[in-house]
Amino acid sequence: MKKIVACYKWVADEADIRIDEKSRALNFDRVKYKISEYDRNAIEVGNSLKDKYSCEFVAVTCGAQVESSLKDVLSRGPTNVYYINDEILADADGGVTAKVLAGIIKKIGAVDLVICGEGSGDEYGQQVGPRLAALLGYASCTFVTKLDLTDEGLMAERKLEDGIEVVQVQGPAVVTVLPDINTPPIPTLKQILGAKKKPTTKLSLKDIGLSRDACAPKLKNIGVLGTVMERKGICMNIDGLSIQEAAEKLAKRLSADGILG
Amino acid sequence: MSEDRFDVIIVGAGPAGSTAAYILAGAGKEVLLIERGDEPGAKNMTGGRLYGHSLEKIIPGFAQEAPLERRIVKETVSFLTSDTSVSFDLQSELLGSGGKESYSVLRAEFDCWLAKKAEKAGAILVTGIRVDDLFMEEGRVKGVIAGEDIMEAGVVILADGVNSLLAQKIGMKQELKPHQAAVGAKEIIELPGEVIEDRFNLHEGEGAARLFVGDCTKGRIGGGFLYTNKKSISLGLVFTLSDLQSWEKTVPEMVEDFKHHPAVSPLIKGGRTLEYSAHLVPEAGYSMIPKLYGDGVVVVGDAAGFVINIGYMVRGMDLAIASGEAAAKAIISAHDVYTTQALSRYRKLLEESFVIRDLKQYSKFPAFLNNKRIFNEYPQLIAELMTDFFSVDGSPVPPMMKRILKPVKKVGLMKVASDVWKGVRAL
Ligand SMILES: Cc1cc2nc3c(=O)[nH]c(=O)nc-3n(C[C@H](O)[C@H](O)[C@H](O)COP(=O)(O)OP(=O)(O)OC[C@H]3O[C@@H](n4cnc5c(N)ncnc54)[C@H](O)[C@@H]3O)c2cc1C
Numbered sequence: 094m095k096k097i098v099a100c101y102k103w104v105a106d107e108a109d110i111r112i113d114e115k116s117r118a119l120n121f122d123r124v125k126y127k128i129s130e131y132d133r134n135a136i137e138v139g140n141s142l143k144d145k146y147s148c149e150f151v152a153v154t155c156g157a158q159v160e161s162s163l164k165d166v167l168s169r170g171p172t173n174v175y176y177i178n179d180e181i182l183a184d185a186d187g188g189v190t191a192k193v194l195a196g197i198i199k200k201i202g203a204v205d206l207v208i209c210g211e212g213s214g215d216e217y218g219q220q221v222g223p224r225l226a227a228l229l230g231y232a233s234c235t236f237v238t239k240l241d242l243t244d245e246g247l248m249a250e251r252k253l254e255d256g257i258e259v260v261q262v263q264g265p266a267v268v269t270v271l272p273d274i275n276t277p278p279i280p281t282l283k284q285i286l287g288a289k290k291k292p293t294t295k296l297s298l299k300d301i302g303l304s305r306d307a308c309a310p311k312l313k314n315i316g317v318l319g320t321v322m323e324r325k326g327i328c329m330n331i332d333g334l335s336i337q338e339a340a341e342k343l344a345k346r347l348s349a350d351g352i353l354g
Numbered sequence: 355m356s357e358d359r360f361d362v363i364i365v366g367a368g369p370a371g372s373t374a375a376y377i378l379a380g381a382g383k384e385v386l387l388i389e390r391g392d393e394p395g396a397k398n399m400t401g402g403r404l405y406g407h408s409l410e411k412i413i414p415g416f417a418q419e420a421p422l423e424r425r426i427v428k429e430t431v432s433f434l435t436s437d438t439s440v441s442f443d444l445q446s447e448l449l450g451s452g453g454k455e456s457y458s459v460l461r462a463e464f465d466c467w468l469a470k471k472a473e474k475a476g477a478i479l480v481t482g483i484r485v486d487d488l489f490m491e492e493g494r495v496k497g498v499i500a501g502e503d504i505m506e507a508g509v510v511i512l513a514d515g516v517n518s519l520l521a522q523k524i525g526m527k528q529e530l531k532p533h534q535a536a537v538g539a540k541e542i543i544e545l546p547g548e549v550i551e552d553r554f555n556l557h558e559g560e561g562a563a564r565l566f567v568g569d570c571t572k573g574r575i576g577g578g579f580l581y582t583n584k585k586s587i588s589l590g591l592v593f594t595l596s597d598l599q600s601w602e603k604t605v606p607e608m609v610e611d612f613k614h615h616p617a618v619s620p621l622i623k624g625g626r627t628l629e630y631s632a633h634l635v636p637e638a639g640y641s642m643i644p645k646l647y648g649d650g651v652v653v654v655g656d657a658a659g660f661v662i663n664i665g666y667m668v669r670g671m672d673l674a675i676a677s678g679e680a681a682a683k684a685i686i687s688a689h690d691v692y693t694t695q696a697l698s699r700y701r702k703l704l705e706e707s708f709v710i711r712d713l714k715q716y717s718k719f720p721a722f723l724n725n726k727r728i729f730n731e732y733p734q735l736i737a738e739l740m741t742d743f744f745s746v747d748g749s750p751v752p753p754m755m756k757r758i759l760k761p762v763k764k765v766g767l768m769k770v771a772s773d774v775w776k777g778v779r780a781l
Pocket of ligand 1 (some may be wrong): 366368370388390391394397398402404484486513515540590591655660668670672
């Protein structure tokens with residue numbers, strides 16, 4: 094029985110991020126987290142291969158507050174989720190994340206196929222998959238829009254700028270998938286209830302033999318500013334002006350501001 | 355207990371559903387609470403004031419732990435014409451004490467907290483799932499259907515809110531008619547806490563409730579409301595749907611006009627709108643109560659029409675909580691036999707509680723409110739009267755009685771007298 098792993102990142106839901114109008118700083122106060130959209134495709138690939146070939150299928154994640162993601166991911170098909178939750182991973186870059194994921198995957202052992210999203214929903218660095226392949230000594234296969242298992246490995250279609258490439262991989266591989274590969278279904282009531290009964294496996298950095306120093310990111314994010322649309326809050330038909338009059342007033346105002354030629 | 359069966363399935367994690375789940379799980383029942391929103395409260399809206407009495411009975415001292423915004427210590431009712439506002443103001447320590455406490459709340463936080471309480475008591479909460487139908491066998495409710503899944507239960511509680519499609523599907527309730535519902539629309543406007551305390555004359559933690567009658571609904575039956583939260587203001591309108599056809603403005607336009615009214619705009623100045631939402635309010639009160647229970651099913655909260663809407667105030671959350679409690683108690687005492695007969699205790703408990711008593715008390719009110727003078731002529735009358743009292747421009751001052759009667763006569767003395775009489779009787 095082949096062993097498949099899907100990796101996912103627990104990211105801030107971009108819909109909840111607010112931008113301070115004055116400083117343009119991002120405000121994460123009311124932010125909820127979710128499984129990164131592209132990773133949902135990766136999870137669904139694993140899930141459908143599990144159903145098709147009765148493979149063993151588990152999920153893997155790491156981060157600073159990933160515990161709230163576990164029930165969600167388990168409702169999407171995997172039979173277990175292996176994770177490391179550590180504050181130090183709050184600033185992890187792609188390099189650190191790949192090291193931690195590789196450690197967890199080695200710990201699971203004898204994994205035939207690792208599936209990741211092409212990039213994460215928040216930073217879209219596109220590094221974790223290929224780095225993971227290098228660290229594990231697996232083949233790396235990116236931009237995948239179609240995937241099937243073979244006796245020796247896998248067959249994949251890669252969507253490139255100028256066409257589709259069909260590749261055959263011998264032995265274990267790390268595959269990164271594009272959103273075109275499938276439409277992840279929304280978990281059903283029974284899947285959500287079933288997830289509450291599945292096991293989870295918590296690991297620590299120590300368990301995978303990674304020192305805290307090794308988790309220092311080489312790439313640091315030193316600032317993000319949002320774009321803001323300036324609103325003047327002017328209301329044209331406030332004193333009961335007709336639409337006609339208000340439109341004329343608006344046109345005058347816009348040309349006075351030099352917006353209309 | 356088999357995989358796919360629970361003692362009780364509750365549809366909807368609003369105040370009614372979560373309260374029932376909390377009590378039932380606490381009594382050792384296997385409870386499944388299903389909410390279609392991604393989080394409880396995610397899609398819910400309310401004016402924003404919770405009268406604390408019914409929850410206090412169930413979770414004593416809840417105010418210490420619940421995410422409440424401010425304790426209301428100040429009440430203001432304002433009558434608006436397009437350019438004038440006449441307000442009655444009550445500020446009293448007595449308002450916020452002795453079992454009469456009320457609090458401004460934001461549903462996203464409050465509903466989550468209450469659902470988590472139910473979860474901690476042992477209920478299983480599932481979010482992001484919509485119940486599509488009830489699972490029926492031999493004419494009785496045996497569970498729920500969501501997508502492809504059937505989940506069985508001894509009894510199902512319908513706590514799915516005002517437009518309960520499930521209660522309609524099994525014929526417990528008719529489809530809502532326009533005169534049985536009002537529409538509410540509201541914005542949450544962000545302002546710093548200190549600004550709110552300065553503007554409304556409040557100490558930290560204290561809150562103000564303001565209600566508006568008249569121009570804000572353009573004379574239509576309904577009213578405006580404003581509640582102060584910790585760092586935001588809930589501002590909105592509620593008005594009847596019965597004359598929907600004759601509306602000239604859309605609901606968002608009416609809210610926008612309300613925000614620009616001279617009595618309102620200084621209160622929200624500099625604030626930023628975080629959220630706009632609209633929702634129905636059941637309105638017909640006592641006369642609209644549907645069938646409340648059947649074989650294997652009970653209906654609670656808004657789904658059962660338990661709302662008191664008397665124009666200047668909407669009360670539903672405390673009734674939702676109390677009806678959730680009554681349903682839970684009836685189910686516990688039914689000892690796993692959920693026949694119509696056994697569940698009839700639910701109605702009995704409601705009748706012994708304030709829920710049915712208060713609904714009856716206000717049962718004539720919807721008809722009384724149907725009098726448009728309250729929303730048109732009277733605010734105008736009061737505004738003229740007061741403006742007259744306070745206007746000094748050197749012209750001769752007529753005698754007091756004449757000054758009062760002048761605007762009253764415009765409406766008609768007999769009409770005013772009869773409306774006052776009807777209003778007193780309706781209450
Ligand atoms: C504008 C406005 C102002 C109001 N002001 C106040 C006020 O100041 N004070 C007050 O006490 N009351 C007020 N109310 C009334 C109060 O909000 C309601 O009475 C109260 O929310 C009812 O609670 P509930 O639990 O019965 O229903 P809801 O709070 O409506 O909860 C129903 C829940 O069921 C879920 N649901 C629905 N269908 C399904 C389905 N098929 N499957 C799964 N889940 C489903 C919904 O997502 C929702 O979470 C106001 C209402 C409005 C609209």
